[in-house]
Each structure stands twice: as structure tokens, then as C-alpha cells.
Amino acid sequence: MSAYFAELSKALKAAEIFRPCLVLDxxxxxxxxxxxxxxxxxxxxxxxxxxxxxxxxxxxxxxxxxxxxxxxxxxxxxxxxxxxxxxxxxxxxxxxxxxxxxxxxxxxxxxxxxxxxxxxxxxxxxxxxxxxxxxxxxxxxxxxxxxxxxxxxxxxxxxxxxxxxxxxxxxxxxxxxxxxxxxxxxxxxxxxxxxxxxxxxxxxxxxxxxxxxxxxxxxxxxxxxxxxxxxxxxxxxxxxGLPAAPRLRHARPRRLPAGRFHCVADPEGARSGAARPGGHFPHAQGARPLPEEGLLSLWRQVDGRTGVPRRHEAERPDRAVVQPAVHGTAGGRGGEAR
Known part of the structure; x- marks a missing residue:
């Protein structure tokens, strides 16, 4: 598990969220x-x-x-x-x-x-x-x-x-x-x-x-x-549609401010029929910040020819990218980000 998702899992546990959920970066x-x-x-x-x-x-x-x-x-x-x-x-x-x-x-x-x-x-x-x-x-x-x-x-x-x-x-x-x-x-x-x-x-x-x-x-x-x-x-x-765009390049890794990650969905509540504001957007008003402990940006290496991200952390900062936001959501089980 990368440092990004390991730290995100810590944030979920700190927020005492131990159920499937959607996290927005x-x-x-x-x-x-x-x-x-x-x-x-x-x-x-x-x-x-x-x-x-x-x-x-x-x-x-x-x-x-x-x-x-x-x-x-x-x-x-x-x-x-x-x-x-x-x-x-x-x-x-x-x-x-x-x-x-x-x-x-x-x-x-x-x-x-x-x-x-x-x-x-x-x-x-x-x-x-x-x-x-x-x-x-x-x-x-x-x-x-x-x-x-x-x-x-x-x-x-x-x-x-x-x-x-x-x-x-x-x-x-x-x-x-x-x-x-x-x-x-x-x-x-x-x-x-x-x-x-x-x-x-x-x-x-x-x-x-x-x-x-x-x-x-x-x-x-x-x-x-x-x-x-x-x-x-x-x-x-x-x-x-999806909150994604061409990959964004950064010069170096950075620390992230508090409030970066928000829990915006509660599938269990939706399945149980729990009353939630927002009508047919059952999680519409449920967005809330997660506590963080110095979460880091996720860096990945991109193939220079195809532009397809490789599944391991970058070793060369000049080729490092932050993935589109669609990769910045995590649906985890029991406080674990995946």
C-alpha cells in the first residue's frame, strides 16, 4: 500500500469510520x-x-x-x-x-x-x-x-x-x-x-x-x-462528468492542509433507508472533513510515450504526477483505503 493510502486509512480510523464510504480528495x-x-x-x-x-x-x-x-x-x-x-x-x-x-x-x-x-x-x-x-x-x-x-x-x-x-x-x-x-x-x-x-x-x-x-x-x-x-x-x-482532467504535474511532494479529505457518502445509511437531507442525493449534505496526520501527495510515474500511469511511486520528480481526482477517491472496508 502506498504512503498516500496508508495515511488515508489512518484518517478514516481517526474519524472512527469503519464502514464502506467514499472519500473525496x-x-x-x-x-x-x-x-x-x-x-x-x-x-x-x-x-x-x-x-x-x-x-x-x-x-x-x-x-x-x-x-x-x-x-x-x-x-x-x-x-x-x-x-x-x-x-x-x-x-x-x-x-x-x-x-x-x-x-x-x-x-x-x-x-x-x-x-x-x-x-x-x-x-x-x-x-x-x-x-x-x-x-x-x-x-x-x-x-x-x-x-x-x-x-x-x-x-x-x-x-x-x-x-x-x-x-x-x-x-x-x-x-x-x-x-x-x-x-x-x-x-x-x-x-x-x-x-x-x-x-x-x-x-x-x-x-x-x-x-x-x-x-x-x-x-x-x-x-x-x-x-x-x-x-x-x-x-x-x-x-x-467525472471530476477528472489531464494529469497535473507538480515540482515536488508537499504537505497537505487539514480538511483536504471529506467523507461524502455512506452506502450503509443509504441501504438501510436512513433519513438524510438531500432527497435522491442521499449523501448530499453528509460531506465532512476527516482528521489528518500530515497526509502526503500520491506520486506515480507516467510512461512518457503513452501517458499511462505506472503502478508504483515515482523515482524521478520530473516525471511525477498527481493522478486525476477520480483516483483521489477511496472506497475502503473497515477504515482501509483502497
Whole structure:
């Protein structure tokens, strides 16, 4: 066990936490946020993915740091929690919802669901269903088209499909949502990630060209692995989920201030049905600092060719890195960090 996780285990024991839990490393999180701000292309806004950051204080901290009120959401109860926590937030669904689920959410949620939620439409049939839903409620619903830019997981496959659609009364098109998670996995033999991203951006531009000028408020693309690789295209925002960013280099090891580690989740409490503030974010208000005893940064060596971290501590400071924040969380058993 590395010194980092050994000391983290001591902190858990000092806090008398002897159950499975999630620990957030704030230093690494903040370092990653700073790097996102530094490397994000000019003109691109960030939309935070709530299902990947399912803790309201965490979501709030990142949103405030990145100066964004945009969120991507996936599940109506979580959507409601985010709407309540961020009164000025703008939410875009990251997956098409069955019209029955949308109907139930609209019936329970009220005006915020009409004005601040943008639904995702992936087929002509769903567009028609949502048109009927808007008519039934006597209101206007916002939506964006899900478009296929190479992942082939769903959405409209060509710009002509969108251009030929008649948008029902009561629906307002806000733009498109494109996802290119396939790009980082493309082998170099077939053009690699750079080639796939270029093709995805070009394809997205074709879809945007099929929209009217007043239908381009949301031009969404990207994910945690690709968000910082975009720039200069038609997109005006990128989605980021896991609190991770390209690896951050430091000059030397350092001591950490108290309050760096926070316990933010209690799976046992959630399973037992224990009442906790935060609704469907059961650990939303449970973040609290852990006592520390001179915790050290975790240093790892990175392969200079691939950028993949090796699983042992660095011997050369010039190649030392702090891992992304996703590696700065620890789910341990009985006070042991892993």
C-alpha cells in the first residue's frame, strides 16, 4: 500500500469510520478544476453531468468554480433535486426519456420543468409524442435533437432527417446533443482519436447547418475524455462528468492542509433507508472533513510515450504526477483505503 493510502486509512480510523464510504480528495479535485479552466477552449461553456457527480455539495463546488449553471441530467428524481438546488440552473437530458416519464415529471414538478429542462428527442415518433404532451399540458416544452456523430448508439443519423421534420406546436428546438465517446478508442491505424474527433466535429456542423439560427442555443458535444480536445468547431458547450482532467504535474511532494479529505457518502445509511437531507442525493449534505496526520501527495510515474500511469511511486520528480481526482477517491472496508 502506498504512503498516500496508508495515511488515508489512518484518517478514516481517526474519524472512527469503519464502514464502506467514499472519500473525496479536495486538493486533487481543485487542481483538476483549475486545469479544466486553463485548457478549456475559449467560447466553450461547461455542462456538468449530474449522474457522475451525485453529491449536491460536490456539484455545487464544481459549478461555482467553473462558473457554470448548466447541467446534464438523466433521471427525473435527480433532475428535481438539481432544479431545487440550483434555481438558475439549465438542465439538458442526456438520454431520451419515455413520454410517460416526462408526463409524470411535468405533472409533479411544475413550471421549472417547462422552462429550465430541455428534453432529448431521437426519433420522429418521439418528437410527435412530445408534441402531444405539450398540447395536453397547454404549455411549451424545450427539446434538443440527439444526433449521431459516429458512436452509432442512437439519435438521428443524418442532417436531412432533421431538416425534413415539422416541429409540432408547443415544442421549441434549442439545438443538438452529440456524443463522441468512441473517438478515444479508435486505433491509430484508422486515424486515431484526433481523426475521429475531427470527423465527429464536422458531422456535428452538418447537423447544426440544418437548424434555423434561433434553434442553436445548445450545441453540445464532448465527454470527460474529450471535452478539453474541442475548440474551433460549432459546439458552444461540452459535457464533463467525472471530476477528472489531464494529469497535473507538480515540482515536488508537499504537505497537505487539514480538511483536504471529506467523507461524502455512506452506502450503509443509504441501504438501510436512513433519513438524510438531500432527497435522491442521499449523501448530499453528509460531506465532512476527516482528521489528518500530515497526509502526503500520491506520486506515480507516467510512461512518457503513452501517458499511462505506472503502478508504483515515482523515482524521478520530473516525471511525477498527481493522478486525476477520480483516483483521489477511496472506497475502503473497515477504515482501509483502497
Amino acid at each position: 479536495r486538493d486533487r479535485l481543485d487542481a483538476n478544476i483549475a486545469l479544466v479552466k486553463q485548457r478549456l477552449a475559449p467560447g466553450l461553456a461547461v455542462r456538468l453531468v449530474d449522474k457522475s457527480l451525485p453529491c449536491l455539495p460536490l456539484l455545487s463546488h464544481i459549478a461555482k468554480s467553473l462558473e457554470t449553471g448548466r447541467f446534464m441530467t438523466f433521471h427525473p428524481p435527480v433532475t428535481q433535486a438539481v432544479l431545487d438546488a440550483f434555481p438558475a440552473g439549465d438542465l439538458l437530458y442526456g438520454k431520451p426519456m419515455p413520454v410517460g416519464a416526462a408526463k409524470a415529471a411535468l405533472a409533479r414538478g411544475g413550471a421549472d420543468w417547462w422552462s429550465r429542462v430541455c428534453w432529448l428527442i431521437d426519433t420522429p415518433e418521439r418528437l410527435s409524442e412530445y408534441g402531444a404532451l405539450a398540447a395536453a399540458f397547454g404549455t411549451q416544452l424545450r427539446f434538443a435533437f440527439e444526433v449521431d456523430v459516429g458512436l452509432h448508439r442512437g439519435g438521428f443519423s443524418g442532417p436531412t432527417e432533421i431538416g425534413s421534420l415539422a416541429i409540432p406546436k408547443g415544442l421549441r428546438c434549442e439545438g443538438i446533443m452529440a456524443y463522441e465517446a468512441h473517438a478515444p478508442e479508435i486505433p491509430g491505424l484508422f486515424g486515431g482519436a484526433a481523426g475521429a474527433l475531427k470527423k465527429a466535429s464536422a458531422r456535428a456542423a452538418e447537423f447544426v447547418a440544418a437548424l434555423d439560427a434561433d434553434q442553436r442555443r445548445i450545441l453540445n458535444i464532448g465527454g470527460s475524455k474529450t471535452a478539453l480536445l474541442h475548440g474551433g468547431g460549432v459546439a458552444n458547450e461540452v459535457s464533463i
